Amino acid sequence: MSSLVATTAVRGxxxxxxxxVAQARDIHAQVRYVEDGLLITQNGKIQWFGTWQEGQYQLSPNTQVEHYPEQLIIPGFIDTHIHFPQTEMVGAYGEQLLEWLNTYTFPTEIQFKDPDYSAKIAQFFIQELLKNGTTTALVFCTVHPESVNALFEAATAQNMRLIAGKVLMDRHAPEALMDTADTAYSESKTLIEKWHGNGRNLYAITPRFAPTSTSEQLEKAGQLKAEYPDVYVHTHLSENKNEVAWVKELFPERQGYLDVYDHYGLTGSKSVFAHCVHLEEDEWQCMHKTDSAIAFCPTSNLFLGSGLFPLKKAWQAGVKVGLGTDIGAGTSFNQLQTLNEAYKVQQLQGDKLSAFESLYHATIGGAKALSLDDKLGNFNVGKEADFVVLDLNATALQQLRQSKTKNIEDAFFALMTLGDDRNIAATYIYGHKAYVKKSSD
Structure with a gap:
């Protein structure tokens, strides 16, 4: 290897x-655990992966090897639904979805017209992702283009693979947060041209949800998707029963909530719908037929009292599912804590969420939900080198629990049940160490 090439070698x-996989039962056969492994990255991509015994001969004599003998290294966490402007309002008390938006969310988002304010929160948000081991996220901004520019600029500084977009909202919101069908189209078009495919940035057409967009605006969103078929669509669907009833009132001509989006050309392989707690049978069929994806957001669904997401049904229906923190209705940036709640959501429905299925949804399953599984989600050669180093013993309780674990599956389950940001020892973005835990963290 040339010394001019940016190379990282990590052992652990x-x-x-x-x-x-197509079914949860098939995940176990795809698990790869290397007790003493070596990962070599070159210019941000995985060049070699395997055992240390074999891999050491791939290294040139002067290559520095970063060794993590006690930690566990996994692919970077992928967050398929999160709101960066809601970072400052996590844990807002006492409301369900529609009241929560009016009481807390909309007043907070008005501030993001200010580019300096947007930049400040965007910087904090990106650092918080890294601190929690999240290397890729699908992100809501606000209606303001300033918020989108600020977020992409902060992500670009870290060379992160990030998907985001300007919110489209032309009714049922404060005047200061509304655009129009035409400005939604023109501003989104400008942002797509500027950011989609610029470095590792990708763009998502982002109607907030059907109630806050007129038919004219949704038509414009569909026009954008037709003109730029490679961009994403990111919105909310069937989170709350009152919301579902409201959509039926607003769009009586449509068969249901998902049919609103489908009618305007907003379903598809790069369309991600957050929540989907209350889907009807024909909507599950439409999700499968259109290859649309779901972002499962357990901490948010529990915090707002929205309901229990039927993960087993998603597998049965053949629908892609990723994991979302949904900050700020969600209560943690951390995917370990999110998995802890996901496990409980399934328990309440009489189902079990295994450690390896949890790992799947947080990594390669999330990548599949975002149509990025050719680039992200595991340690296969050629993938982008985004990964996280986990300290399994960050607390005295964790140390005691880990001392009693029987195997790696048990160890990961204990980690996701007891873990949080204290377990993130280091986060690597595109082969570069972007975050290291300090003793004060």
């Missing part, structure tokens, strides 16, 4: 899922 214990 590695755990990933080698391939996407």
């Amino acid at each position: 214990r590695f755990l990933d899922i080698q391939n996407t």
Whole structure:
């Protein structure tokens, strides 16, 4: 290897899922655990992965090897639904979805017309992602283009693979947060041209949800998607029963909530719908038929009292699912804590969420939901080198619990049940160490 090439070599214990699967029962066969492994990255991509015994001969004599003998290295966490402007209002008391938006969310988002304010929160948000081991996220901004520019600029500084977009909202919101069908189209078009495919940035057409967009605006969103078929669509669907009833009132001519989006050309393989707690049978079929994806947001669904997401049904229906923190209705940036709540959501429905299925949804499953599984989600050669180093013993309780674990599956389950940001020892973005835990963190 040329010394001019940016090379990173990392040695330690590695755990990933080698391939996407059609059914949860198939995940176990795809688990790859390397007790003493070596990952070599070159210019941001994985060049070699395997055992240390074999891999050491791939290294030139002057290559520095970063060794994590006690930690566990997994692919970076992928967050398929999060709101960066809601970072400052996590844990807002006492409301369900529609009241929560009016009481807390909209007043907070008005501030993001100010580019300096947007930049300040965007910087904090990106650092918080890194601190929690999240290397890729699908992100809501606000209606203001300033918020989108600020977020992409902060992500670009870290070379992150990020998907985001300007919110489209032309009714049922404060005047200061509304655009029009035409400005939604023109501003989104400008932002797509500026950011989509610029470095590792990708763009998402982002109607907030059907109630806050007129038919004219949704038509413009569909026009954008037709003109730029490679961009994403990111919105909310069937989160709350009152919301579902409201959509039926607003769009009586449509068969249901999802049919609103489908009618305007907003479903598809790069369309991600957050929540989907209350889907009807024909909507599950439409999700599968259109290859649309769901962002499962357990901490948010519990915090707002929205309901229990039927993950087992998603597998049965053949619908892609990723994990979302949904800050700020969600209560943590951390995917370990999110998995802890996801496990409980399934328990309440009489189902079990295994450690390896949890890892799947947080990594390669999330990548599949974002149509990025060719680039992200595991340690296969050629993938982008985004990964996280986990300290399994960040607290005295964790140390005691880990001392009693039987195998790597048990160890990861204990980690996701007891873990949080204190377990993130280091986060690597595109082969570069972007975050290291300090003793004060």
